[in-house]
Amino acid sequence: MAEEIMDDPGQSEADFSAALDGLETLNRITFAHVPLTRFLDRLVAEQGLSSLSLLDVGAGGGDALRAVARWGAKRGVAVDLWGLDRSPWAERHARTRGTPGGWITCDLFDLPPDRRFDVVCCGLFAHHLPDDLLVRFLRWLPRHTIRRWLILDLHRHWIPWAAVWAGTRLMRMHPMVIHDGPVSINRGFTRADWTRLVAEAGVEAETGWVLPFRWAVSGPGA
Template sequence: MPRSQAAEIMDDPGQSEADFDAALADLARINRMTFATTPLLRFLDRVAPDHHREHPGEALSVLDVGAGGGDALRAMAEWGARRGVALDLWGLDRSPWAERHAMAQATPARWVTADLFDLPAERRFDVVVCGLFAHHLDDATLVRFLRWLPAHAARRWLILDLHRHAIPWAAVWAGTRLLRMHPMVCHDGPVSIARGFDRADWQRLIAEAGIDATPRWVLPFRWAVEGPGGA
């Protein structure tokens, strides 16, 4: 089954702030239930020690692209507090409502409200991460994004996104309705799965981008795609 090109309601700037806010809250619930940040925090467990060994006393700067409501940033902040790791957290999202929602949730991060491709070429971070955002991009834009990542990450970068498969599609379709989630989430959840990826997609896209990256399948029905920064 090829990647779906169906539109997600959340990508429509004509949606109201109240609907967007409610959808972000429900998406955070889904992320908690599916342990969405577990691979992200394991990634930081690997990356942070090398950074602090090479740059003692210097905070690890992390940019979250497509940060949405900031739940991944809050999880990273909690991880840093538990580990005693200093972090300089940044969120990037083109929706101004995303920043307002994240700040209302006391997200301990600085924010950039912009299209990711408008970020100045010289603006770099130690680590760039991207959770459940890549499937919003068509193939051509995703190839451009894959080239963008090592240009803006000095050390490592990580994409976490959905595996396109009938099992998660059915689970999300049923679960969002049983839990009476916002209509935007009920619509966009299954569409997101259909816009997701399989291994062949990632191998093709990485080859087209001409970058060094490795896709790994992670639970539950997710892909982790990681590569080195352009140090």
């Protein structure tokens, strides 16, 4: 299976940052953060929360954290936000875009076991992991989650592949985004994939399809 250029540590910071800007544009025009904020709406309503801590794994440029900050301000929910990304350039990019909260630069599996958050989420990160690491990540999530965790990732299907292939070219996006966008779709998931991976991990999880062509996989903290 083809690899994404963004995963190559040999890329320059300028190219990495330009690609993050392109991905943030795609997230914005596809309303990619709506499933996350709806998930948080349900959580605070069910558990009567007025505050929560949240860790975004593979936070990239921080656009999901900024969306949650806006959601918290609108809902009157105090949010303690954290981003985690192993790229040494991610935090600098996120800060220049006004991302609030704390930041952790490390491999996710190096996070100390006592670091736990009410919510742990990730968007468009899981498809970067090979199956063995994704199963390990599924086991990692409950251990670092107090209330609920959420994975949002791509549905592997020809319709989003064609839309991303054409859209990134029509919008004259960065070459890395033009290459990585369709590759990401091909590295995405079907329901059968998630059923198999969750069973192999042995974790409690619910899987549902959400717009636009995404999977939402969520479960409780340990």
